[in-house]
Amino acid sequence: MHGQDTKSSLYGLMAEFEEAGALVAAAHRVREAGYEHVDAFTPVPIEELHEALDLHRNEVPLIALIGGITGCLVGFFLQYWISVIAYPINVGGRPFNSWPSFIPVTFELTILFAALTSAFGMLALNGLPMPYHPVFNVPGFERATTDRFFLCIEAKDEQFDRDGTRAFLESLHPREVTDVVP
Amino acid sequence: MPTEYSVPSDVQQITRRALPIGVVLLAACAVGGYFNPDQFFHSYLLAYIFVLNITLGCLALVMVQHLSGGNWGVMTRRLLEAGSRTIPLMAVLFIPVALGIHSLYVWSHPDVVASDINVREKAAYLNQTAFIVRAVVYFICWWAVAHFLNKWSLEQDRTGDPAVGRKLQRLSGGGLVLYGITMTFAVTDWLMSLQPHWYSTIFGMIFMAGQGLSGFSFVIAALWWLAKREPLKSLLSSRQLIDLGNLMLAFVILWTYTSFSQFLLIWVGNLPEEIVFYLPRFRHGWQAVGILLVLFHFAVPFLLLLHRSIKGKLARIGALAIALVAFRWLDIYWLVAPAEHVNLHLSWMDIAAPLALGGIWLATWARTLQGRPLLPLRDPQLAQALQYGHHASH
Numbered sequence: 001m002h003g004q005d006t007k008s009s010l011y012g013l014m015a016e017f018e019e020a021g022a023l024v025a026a027a028h029r030v031r032e033a034g035y036e037h038v039d040a041f042t043p044v045p046i047e048e049l050h051e052a053l054d055l056h057r058n059e060v061p062l063i064a065l066i067g068g069i070t071g072c073l074v075g076f077f078l079q080y081w082i083s084v085i086a087y088p089i090n091v092g093g094r095p096f097n098s099w100p101s102f103i104p105v106t107f108e109l110t111i112l113f114a115a116l117t118s119a120f121g122m123l124a125l126n127g128l129p130m131p132y133h134p135v136f137n138v139p140g141f142e143r144a145t146t147d148r149f150f151l152c153i154e155a156k157d158e159q160f161d162r163d164g165t166r167a168f169l170e171s172l173h174p175r176e177v178t179d180v181v182p
Numbered sequence: 183m184p185t186e187y188s189v190p191s192d193v194q195q196i197t198r199r200a201l202p203i204g205v206v207l208l209a210a211c212a213v214g215g216y217f218n219p220d221q222f223f224h225s226y227l228l229a230y231i232f233v234l235n236i237t238l239g240c241l242a243l244v245m246v247q248h249l250s251g252g253n254w255g256v257m258t259r260r261l262l263e264a265g266s267r268t269i270p271l272m273a274v275l276f277i278p279v280a281l282g283i284h285s286l287y288v289w290s291h292p293d294v295v296a297s298d299i300n301v302r303e304k305a306a307y308l309n310q311t312a313f314i315v316r317a318v319v320y321f322i323c324w325w326a327v328a329h330f331l332n333k334w335s336l337e338q339d340r341t342g343d344p345a346v347g348r349k350l351q352r353l354s355g356g357g358l359v360l361y362g363i364t365m366t367f368a369v370t371d372w373l374m375s376l377q378p379h380w381y382s383t384i385f386g387m388i389f390m391a392g393q394g395l396s397g398f399s400f401v402i403a404a405l406w407w408l409a410k411r412e413p414l415k416s417l418l419s420s421r422q423l424i425d426l427g428n429l430m431l432a433f434v435i436l437w438t439y440t441s442f443s444q445f446l447l448i449w450v451g452n453l454p455e456e457i458v459f460y461l462p463r464f465r466h467g468w469q470a471v472g473i474l475l476v477l478f479h480f481a482v483p484f485l486l487l488l489h490r491s492i493k494g495k496l497a498r499i500g501a502l503a504i505a506l507v508a509f510r511w512l513d514i515y516w517l518v519a520p521a522e523h524v525n526l527h528l529s530w531m532d533i534a535a536p537l538a539l540g541g542i543w544l545a546t547w548a549r550t551l552q553g554r555p556l557l558p559l560r561d562p563q564l565a566q567a568l569q570y571g572h573h574a575s576h
Binding site for chain 1: 419420421424442445446449450452
């Protein structure tokens with residue numbers, strides 16, 4: 001039961017790197033070693049890191065698509081209902097359902113709904129705003145916003161083992177490996 | 183890795199294959215033109231505008247990347263510059279269009295001018311002398327801008343002087359304004375006046391959006407070929423491809439936006455002198471071409487280009503770029519051909535002439551590309567652009 005205790009007393013282990021390239025290489029190794037609950041913190045977006053950690057898959061595009069289709073239908077039928085059903089007016093002999101002139105508003109509402117659902121969907125999925133997170137307990141972590149690159153293996157990972165994982169991270173030549181206290 | 187970034191030597195293969203195809207097809211079209219000159223000149227105009235779109239798209243994008251910066255610009259600059267150096271060829275290829283004025287444009291017929299008040303009032307602008315003089319002015323403007331862009335780019339390679347970069351930026355700013363004005367007049371002369379009653383103030387803008395799209399499509403297709411070979415094989419990163427794909431998407435949207443704006447305003451206004459453009463194109467089979475354009479010049483590439491998995495893979499975005507070059511052809515076909523034929527009509531020359539001029543142009547482009555390093559050696563952004571390539575190769 002001793003092992004269980006140490007596991008629950010840690011959020012994870014954080015390795016600090018000085019270069020983006022070293023972090024990307026380490027991320028590949030960590031994934032190859034089978035770790036699933038891994039996260040990285042960098043001052044700039046690194047395309048290759050997303051591939052290394054397989055971070056591209058999330059639900060935001062699907063939410064945005066559903067929002068966009070909803071906006072498209074709402075935009076079109078809002079105008080259709082007004083112009084054809086509720087208040088039909090003959091404008092210079094044009095058909096009530098003048099769909100070409102409905103397209104701009106339909107387009108705008110498509111974009112509006114897609115933008116709003118993707119922004120709020122993103123917030124709902126990543127849990128922001130989040131007033132507290134354990135990674136900020138790591139000394140020097142604020143440099144993740146300027147010139148340092150961090151990789152964290154979380155304790156909830158099935159393969160996580162306090163000493164074994166630390167030794168593994170040390171083998172990736174980081175600057176430092178730190179315990180992340182919850 | 184070669185530090186000179188020289189153009190792969192088998193680029194000569196492109197010239198060697200494309201040139202005979204182009205010349206043979208052009209000869210075939212000339213024979214066809216002997217029997218049917220009206221069809222020949224319309225097909226030739228279609229072909230000419232199709233190729234000119236790529237040439238001027240390259241010229242405009244060179245200037246855009248000087249002003250905007252960005253890794254995509256560093257990686258594609260030499261390909262675009264080589265495209266802009268083909269402007270003298272385009273000036274020579276314009277000669278048959280000038281010779282075909284009488285076949286192409288009804289405003290050149292004295293009896294039409296005499297009987298049609300609308301054309302007569304426009305005769306001060308739409309006459310053969312003014313048409314030729316204006317064309318000469320356009321080519322001088324385009325060639326002058328392209329000449330200095332290329333000259334100073336080479337100077338930057340040699341000296342690395344930051345002042346040269348600033349000089350290129352200033353020229354690009356003024357050059358884009360000049361390009362916008364001359365291009366608007368050029369498409370008014372060469373395409374809008376096919377139907378001399380019709381006018382549309384956004385027509386030049388639609389064309390510039392189309393040229394940007396032609397330029398990006400061509401460059402991405404060229405990268406597909408070049409990135410199979412050193413030096414680009416180990417230098418091009420998926421990140422730069424995604425940037426290029428996003429820009430291509432932006433121009434797909436811009437073309438759609440401007441084209442739809444023209445259609446909507448004309449449809450809502452419903453004025454006789456404006457609807458003469460759409461009426462013949464919405465009947466007698468031509469509407470099928472319009473639907474194809476909506477589907478494959480907009481909807482399908484728009485949806486495909488939203489996906490990172492397509493933009494980041496060279497084979498996928500390359501194939502899509504080639505398809506878009508083909509649909510640029512369809513767009514110009516829809517502008518030119520209905521001016522001559524009432525019913526949907528596709529002549530063999532409508533396909534052979536674009537392939538002929540395309541082949542000759544591609545051969546010239548590949549030849550002129552060889553004269554310089556494949557990357558701007560002393561561009562201040564080069565190191566940063568190549569850094570991404572190194573990451574991709576990890």
